[in-house]
Amino acid sequence: MISTIEAMAEHDDVDPEIRSFIAALNHGYGQFSDFDALPLPERRAAAETVRERWRAGGPVMAETSETIIAGCRARVHYPHAPAGAAPLPALLYIHGGGWTMFSIDTHDRLMREYAARAGIVVIGIDYSLSPEARYPVALNEVVAAFRALRRDAATLGIDPAAIAIGGDSAGANLSVAACLALRAADDVLPAAMLLNYGAFDPAETASYARFDGPAYMLTIAEMDRFWGNYVADPAARADPLVAPLQADLTGLPTAFLAIAECDILADANLTMAARLQAAGVAVEAQFYRGATHSFLEAVSVSSLADRALDDAARWLAARLGVAA
Template structure:
């Protein structure tokens, strides 16, 4: 019986949206008035059958699951984008990075650039899992994207990742000429844990009086380690990202005794939001981090920062990496790229 359920769940994920919607017959979950997108719910239902919610995976198992999931359900970038594997300094030696240069960009002049930090709960994810997303952002925004590989927990717990990101960011400024990027048109962004590291970087730069980027791109950011928001409570057991899984990520990332409400871990607590660069904040309504993103956007706005908030009420966590089966993921990438092009004054 479970095999049949699993087969049907897989078939439903791959069906056209209208057929998926019809298959649910109006029985899609609603959270605080936000009805689930049928394709997103189909993915969630499939994951709930594949993952045993009562069994905690090992770190290695979790890494393999994420990589396999993205490989199966994310569509590659079809636009012509050159990829260059490079290295950048981290806090404890060089780190892998990948530069994406869209064919249409004018390389005779310094290029606008996005430094991108992948998600994955600080313990998983890589340049490869986010390759398609980075290439699509580069192609559609008309910017160079540099994906940076920070050290992962638990092998390298906090503050290793934040220190690597700071070192990588400063290296982009110091070596801008070599990379042919324009330091005056530099953005930093990421998704989930990568968005957390982006916000953490902005806090540290602001606190230290260091040069700030031109823009920040925050895709379903995790910014509050209390994990007590209304959306976290309402989606406590969501298949894609449950509260127990978030707590497990945090346990791997943060050493015992470390204050989890320090702004470097919970950027919502930062006293240094004023003066930060313009922000794009994208949130998904069936993601426990919905309120994290909205709260952080409101805090930035209250501090005088221009903020564009993009809401996808029916979507799930990670949907920008599921474009083969969730059409709104592609729409969200296009929207983020359009904002980025405008923020960095490109010709896209």
């Protein structure tokens, strides 16, 4: 079910702990002279440095392995050893960053949090970034990675029938698009979708105007650049595999949406939750007041992020049949 959501009011603002997270990130990026003007490789390296603090700490895994999945660098987190020979449920996690930035390193703590809290294996991949590799390269890699996990499930110690897919921002977009591509191929779908503040459509809505600017993490200018990097031809942005909000969502897996109130993408996420439900998909949508885009990465300092991760972990464990 979709949680009751009150209308956003003009006086609503960012949770104080999330605001401190944004301030720290902005300070970090401010150490680089004219960050936005840096060549893209340098911007990516700077972002990895700035976010290093936020991926540190957190749950310790029983085992973490590095491998290659579908041609992509991948990391597999095991929160505990399998009980006997029983395979574990799993989550294929697709990191955000506007299809342009970030990696399984920037999102490592987030993946470990899901692994520990839900009691599942979490696998992340470094899909090819744009604009060097535009649509549909990353999407094809995600689809291939899911198929590889099912094929190699026994080797990885995971249950091929209990693999969810999910991600944040661009990663949530790729997760839904991968399910659409698998459905079109009449292939097996993931068991569930975990969708954190997804970039589901390029159309600007009221939340764009309300929450634009550095005080709210993600800006309109950034999002425009990201869409331009991912898809060269603006006309192609209407493709449902690019903008899943335009797709027929019938038959997609059950979904959990974490929706940040103070996010330019808030409206698109509310609409995605409603359209999934209208298509007959079982949906749990949680609306986090005072949260901004990327707020889950603030878990080391934010009780709101901690609660949101617990909400999603409980849902994942229930959907994937994790023993209590």
